[in-house]
Amino acid sequence: MSNLLIHSMSEFSDLILGSMHAAGTRSIVEVGAEFGGMSHQLAAYAEATGGSLTSIDPAPKAGFAEWAAGNVHVTHVADTSHRAMPGMTDVDAWVIDGDHNYYTVLGELRIADELSRRDGKPLLAFLHDVSWPCARRDMYYAPETLPPEWVHPHSWDGGVKLEDGGIHAGRGMRGMGQFAWAEKAGGPRNGVLTAVEDFLEEVRSDARPLAWVHVPAVLGLGVIFDASAPWAADVAALLHPWHDNQLVATLELNRLRNYLTVIEWQDREASRIGGRAAA
Structure with missing residues (x-):
């Protein structure tokens, strides 16, 4: 089922790599390699520009560590982001796609x-x-x-649906034991976007000019950049048409509704035959 849902950060590669090119990025740190889809594109960019990619992931999928070890432009750090990031130096760009919870993301942005x-x-x-x-x-x-x-109360079996902020046992989009959802959506210190907003509020209190872009597709791309950087206008010109784009957001909502409907059909059929569907 999961292969029906486009979910990789690599779907944004044109925007990400285009922004890096505009900013003259050479040194890249990636948090969360998983399957390595985005990592391969970042490594190719690093090779083309004479740069480097450091990928932080304590437990990437099989084969990633071997691939990284065989690429002179890539360094794999098998540790958590909060432990590994403070050891980085002279980083031009951060690509954050690790654990999707408030505590982890807020800490990553602060570091x-x-x-x-x-x-x-x-x-x-x-x-x-x-x-x-x-x-x-x-x-x-x-x-x-x-x-x-x-850590909020959470469920390894429960799934989430678009129409409410609760949890549904054995229904909706779920991790099948691979990850857990907080049982309720919303409220303080809950979710990736909430972490971003709280970080930006902290920064505003220091009167530092950080810009924010939200591309509402493929589970959402966020970009934070220094609005006073010499390359800021070029990055803004590339990203601005996609920021809070209503058409893109409508298409994403339709795609998610279709995906969740397919899960519902699959669950219904599995229940009828006494099995268990995989989301």
């Missing part, structure tokens, strides 16, 4: 911003999953590794 200011680099960060379903709801791969006070 990226602190390092950018320390090294005199304008902040340029790309984030995935800033739209539904992770915008206002935490998703956990390993909640036991997070501080308990930051």
Whole structure:
């Protein structure tokens, strides 16, 4: 079922790589490699520009570590983002697509911003999953590794639907034991977009000019960049037509509704024959 849903950050490669080219990016840090789809494109960009890619992922899919070890432009760091990121230096761009929960994302943005200011680099960060379903709801791969006070009550079996913010046992979009959803959407300290908004509010209090772009497609691409950077106007010109684009958002909603309907049909059929559907 999952192959019916376009979900990779690599779908935004034209916007991401185009922005990097406009910004003169050379040193890239990626958080969350998983299958390596975006990693391959970032590595190709690094090779073409004489740059480097550092990919942080404690447990990528099979074959990724071997691929990274065989690519002179790629370094794989098998650790969590909060432990590995502080050791990075002179980073031109951050690509954040790791754990999709408030605590992790807010920490990643704070670290990226602190390092950018320390090294005199304008902040340029790309984030995935800033739209539904992770915008206002935490998703956990390993909640036991997070501080308990930051973890919402969650379900490994429950699924999520567009029409409400609750949880549905054995129904809706779900992780089938691979990840857990917070049982309720919304409220403080919940979701990727909430983390982004709270980070931007912190930055505004320091009167630093960070720009924000939200592309409402393929689960949502977010871009944060320094509006005072010499390349900011070029990046803004590339991304502005996609920011909060209503047509794109409508198409994404339609796609998600169709996908969730297929899951519902599959669940209904599995229930009829006594099996269990896979979302």
